[in-house]
Amino acid sequence: MSATADxxxxxxxxxxxLLARPxxxxxxxxxxFGVTETQLRDDLRLLWMCGLPGHGPGDLIDLSFEGDTxxxxxxxxxxxxxxxxxxxxxxxxxALQTLADVPGLADGDAxxxxxxxxxxxxxxxxxxxxxxxxxxDAQERALTSVREAIGSGRAxxxxxxxxxxxxxxxRDVDPMRLLFVEGRSYLEAWCRSxxxxxxxxxxxxxxxxxxxEPSQPPxxxxxxxxxxxxxxxxxxxxxxTLRLGPGQAWVADYYPVEDSQRQDDGGLIIILRVTDxxxxxxxxLGGGADVTVVAPSALAAEVRAEARSALAAYGx
Amino acid sequence: MSSRxxxxxxxxxxxxxxTRQYLPANRIRAAVPGYDTGGSDSADEAFKRMFERDKAExxxxxxxxxxxxxxxxxxxxxxxxARRDYELPEIDLQPDEAAAVGLAARLWQSAGLADASxxxxxxxxxxxxxxxxxxWLAVDPRVDAAEPAFAGCLAGVRARVPLAFDYRTPxxxxxxxxxxxxxxxxxxxxxxxxxxxxxxxxxxxxxRLSRIVGSVARAGRPGEVTVPEGIDLxxxxxxxxxxxxxxxxxxxRGAAAGLRRSGRVASGxxxxxxxxxxxxxxxxxxxxxxxxxxxxxxxxxAGVVVLEPADVxxxxxxxxxxHAGDAEPARAPTP
Numbered sequence: 001m002s003a004t005a006d007x008x009x010x011x012x013x014x015x016x017x018l019l020a021r022p023x024x025x026x027x028x029x030x031x032x033f034g035v036t037e038t039q040l041r042d043d044l045r046l047l048w049m050c051g052l053p054g055h056g057p058g059d060l061i062d063l064s065f066e067g068d069t070x071x072x073x074x075x076x077x078x079x080x081x082x083x084x085x086x087x088x089x090x091x092x093x094x095a096l097q098t099l100a101d102v103p104g105l106a107d108g109d110a111x112x113x114x115x116x117x118x119x120x121x122x123x124x125x126x127x128x129x130x131x132x133x134x135x136x137d138a139q140e141r142a143l144t145s146v147r148e149a150i151g152s153g154r155a156x157x158x159x160x161x162x163x164x165x166x167x168x169x170x171r172d173v174d175p176m177r178l179l180f181v182e183g184r185s186y187l188e189a190w191c192r193s194x195x196x197x198x199x200x201x202x203x204x205x206x207x208x209x210x211x212x213e214p215s216q217p218p219x220x221x222x223x224x225x226x227x228x229x230x231x232x233x234x235x236x237x238x239x240x241t242l243r244l245g246p247g248q249a250w251v252a253d254y255y256p257v258e259d260s261q262r263q264d265d266g267g268l269i270i271i272l273r274v275t276d277x278x279x280x281x282x283x284x285l286g287g288g289a290d291v292t293v294v295a296p297s298a299l300a301a302e303v304r305a306e307a308r309s310a311l312a313a314y315g316x
Numbered sequence: 317m318s319s320r321x322x323x324x325x326x327x328x329x330x331x332x333x334x335t336r337q338y339l340p341a342n343r344i345r346a347a348v349p350g351y352d353t354g355g356s357d358s359a360d361e362a363f364k365r366m367f368e369r370d371k372a373e374x375x376x377x378x379x380x381x382x383x384x385x386x387x388x389x390x391x392x393x394x395x396x397x398a399r400r401d402y403e404l405p406e407i408d409l410q411p412d413e414a415a416a417v418g419l420a421a422r423l424w425q426s427a428g429l430a431d432a433s434x435x436x437x438x439x440x441x442x443x444x445x446x447x448x449x450x451x452w453l454a455v456d457p458r459v460d461a462a463e464p465a466f467a468g469c470l471a472g473v474r475a476r477v478p479l480a481f482d483y484r485t486p487x488x489x490x491x492x493x494x495x496x497x498x499x500x501x502x503x504x505x506x507x508x509x510x511x512x513x514x515x516x517x518x519x520x521x522x523x524r525l526s527r528i529v530g531s532v533a534r535a536g537r538p539g540e541v542t543v544p545e546g547i548d549l550x551x552x553x554x555x556x557x558x559x560x561x562x563x564x565x566x567x568x569r570g571a572a573a574g575l576r577r578s579g580r581v582a583s584g585x586x587x588x589x590x591x592x593x594x595x596x597x598x599x600x601x602x603x604x605x606x607x608x609x610x611x612x613x614x615x616x617x618a619g620v621v622v623l624e625p626a627d628v629x630x631x632x633x634x635x636x637x638x639h640a641g642d643a644e645p646a647r648a649p650t651p
Contacts, residue, residue: 004321005376009435011326012377013442020444032441034434046319050326052334053347076330080403081442085378086474088436091429095420098459110412111420118417121407128474131500131543134423134459135550166573166616184506206577246484246529286615288635306617307639313621314633 010035011043015061015078022071029070044070051076089122093129101136102180136180142205146187149208150175155215159207160200164276168206173198174215176223188224190217197221237273240280240299244268245290251283269294281306324350328370329379333402338384338394341367371395409445418447423459459503463525468532469510472498476543478515478536482529491529496521497541500549509553512541522553562600563609564623569595571619575612598623606631 010033017032018024030040044063051060062074084092096115100108119129149156155174162169173189176197180186184201191198197217239258244251246266259271267290274280277299284291284303293300327348332339345351345363352359352366374381380401383393409417421437424430441447465481472479479498482491497513499520508525567576579599603609610631613620617636622629 002376004373006435007322008325008373009377010438011322012329013438016444017438017442020442033438042319046323047326049323050330053331055327055349077334078330081439082377082379082402083404084436084439085432087429087432088439090474091424091433092417092421092436094429095423095433096416098423099416099420110410111416114409114413114416114420117407117409117413121405123405131473131549132470132502133500133549134503135505135553161574161577163574166571168573168577281617282615285617285639286611286613286635288611288614289638292639303639304641307636308641310614310618310621311633311636311640313618314629314636 007043009082011047012078013081014043014047015072015075016081018063018070018072019075019079023066023069024071026068026070084122086128089118090129090132092118093122094132094134097129098134098136101134102178102185136185142187142202142208143185145208145210146175146178146202146205149210149215150178152210153215155211155213157209157211158200158205161204161206163204164279166278166282172211173200174217174221176215176217176221190221197224199224234275235273237275238277238296239271239273240277240296241269241271241294242280242284243292243294244270245287248287248290251291277302285310320350324348325370325373329374329397332381332395332397333399335396338382338386338390338396340390340392340394344395404439404443407440407443407445409440411446414440414445414447417445421447459506463508463528465510465525465528465532466501466508469498469501469508469525469528472532472534473500473510475538476541477534477538478540479510479512479532480535481532483523484527484529494523495535496523499541499543499547501525502549502553504550504553511549511552520552560604561606561625562602563625563628565599565601565613566596566621566623567599568619569597572616575599575601575616575620603628610635 014029014033017029026037026040030037033040035043047061048063049060053059058074059076060074061076061078062072064071064073093115096111096118100111100115145156155172157170157172160169160171161167171194172192173187174192175187175189177188178185179188179199184203187200187202187205189198189200190196242251243263244267249266249268252260252268252270255272257270257272261269263269280293280299281303284293285307293303327350328344331344331348339347341364344367345353352362371381380397382396382398382401384396385393417440418437421433424433437447468481469479471477476498478495480493480495483494484491495515496510497515498510499512500510502509502511502522510523510525510528512521512523513519514521564582565575565579576597576599579601582598582600601609606625606628610622610628613622613628614632614635622632
């Protein structure tokens, strides 16, 4: 949406929003609309100048400020928000449909009721929602046990395949929540061996055993903020520069890259920060000519040595 | 947007909502502050252009701007906004339902439907629904629809219009023009697919959105596409997944745990294999696409050797050669 349309949409929604909440805190309005308080005050000043044709004192939208709160005293006929556009209805309906399928959802009933009401409010104009589908894989074997552990508040023992290290690991964890991120289900838990919050992909959990003790994550164990994506490298992690052919450009979408430059052939040069270079070696070897390590040179040499040693087994 | 323009547009909406009659442009010009009311030809021209832009702006937002005449005596069209078409119907969500909507709206990440989801949520809030953004469930769903082709494919699905695009197959770098009657878009394990009827192959096909090169063009008229009754799109994408082939690989003890996990150890096989060594297992791997399997295997380097079939073996060798320092730039061979 253009900046123009975005602001107009906000202005049109503001009056009914305020009408429904007399005496609402200005800071809360700003938060709900995702704008700064300065921007919000600009918007309110603008609305104050708007009203019915004639634009006399009794025709204009009237707002009263009291301390940090605000109330609409005259709405000039703007009492309801605009209908949902077909994109808005689609986004919400598909999201609710997806949520209804997500494994581990405690209250599927509320989701189903909400879905019905949103579909009702959107009007029957959108058969397209049936044709946009987010598939949720509810077949993970570990799911039942993980759900049971969360439901009963018990700690559990996991046999987990750690892909980064390419090793099967054993550990006790205190479950926190189930996540469904980018098409996969994860258990978020406090890992007692790592003494940190970790995400465990359900399809990599090979065995689960419930323990006879309660799940007690430390009080300061914070759920991960997912807004930055699943992989959140630390700034002090070493930087790796890769050249990606056109076929491997997805890497740049999938992992947070620090810098990305498009090449003439449609490929990319990317810089990313990694804690552990094992998966870069795997990515590079598996990517063939489409993924090459540009820097550091020590890593490039490791990849070369590994490739030569692997080729030797083929008599090459 | 300049505040002046925003103010004019809000006033225009209020004005058109307040009238039952169709208002001709000249009455709107007088009633809404901000339009040039000068009498010169150039002022008339400026008003006309401005009003056209404003109408387009309202329609872009989905405001149902009606055009019509009040009687046969009117010489020109007038405008109004019917309140019942403009206003969101009453929606009364219980707290747990509102929380479900708030949680669902977080599904869309970054591009794709994220904007629409945010603005839709804002309208519900404006209708008095209190949506708590924090998760009350031990669930937090996220889906990314950042592929550039997403918007074009979604628009095609929605308008039921045939689409044309360049599509790159995994086996080669060259892309091929495809013409598809789109049935739907599906997110499967974090990747988006377009499902539809491929006009060139004359068969149903799935296309990975990330392999679409460049933009998605319309290749027909809206409404032209007929979606088969009762089609299960997910089953469609999933049905392309079950493995059809089996490869045999030799894995060094302690190596390639990830590969070992997804395969079956063939019993006692290491003794009888040509070149077999005591510290190895022979593992069978089911697969669909030899390129994808080769890429997985090559990633484990010297820990794994492909015994059969030959195409997977050759593909792995080609991938490894690309990194062994050969002068010839290796490409994976086309099977």
